[in-house]
Amino acid sequence: QVQLVESGGGSVQTGGSLRLSCAASGRTFSSYTMAWFRQAPGKEREFVARISWSSSSIGYADSLKGRFTISRDNAKNTLYLQMDSLKPEDTAVYYCNVAGYYSGSKYRPLNYWGQGTQVTVSS
DSSP: OEEEEEEEOEEEHHHOEEEEEEOOOOSSSSGGGEEEEEOOOOOOOEEEEEEESSSEEEEEEETTTTTEEEEEEEEEEEEEEEOOOOOOGGGGEEEEEEEEEEEEEEEEEEEOOOOEEEEEEEE
């Protein structure tokens, strides 16, 4: 089992920036594909970004490309999400997710979640 603790959320004005962090427990963080999701009030949880264990493969939701940057530091067991040029529609609870890992050539999905961190963007 992996425990995930998000931090770095808060309130900012339109155009501002925030950097979210997700600290993971355990010694296998470096083998996991990690992701960020978000959930706005009254809406379904949606995908934000994903990063492979080696950071060699990164993907973003199309609507967020160019403003958000996902990264990781395997030595620190930490996942990051740099959010720039924030808009009111970015207001949501942001969740860290362990998506899965490779066992040999076979991908094994997981679904561990953090408790979330609130991001509020005001106009």
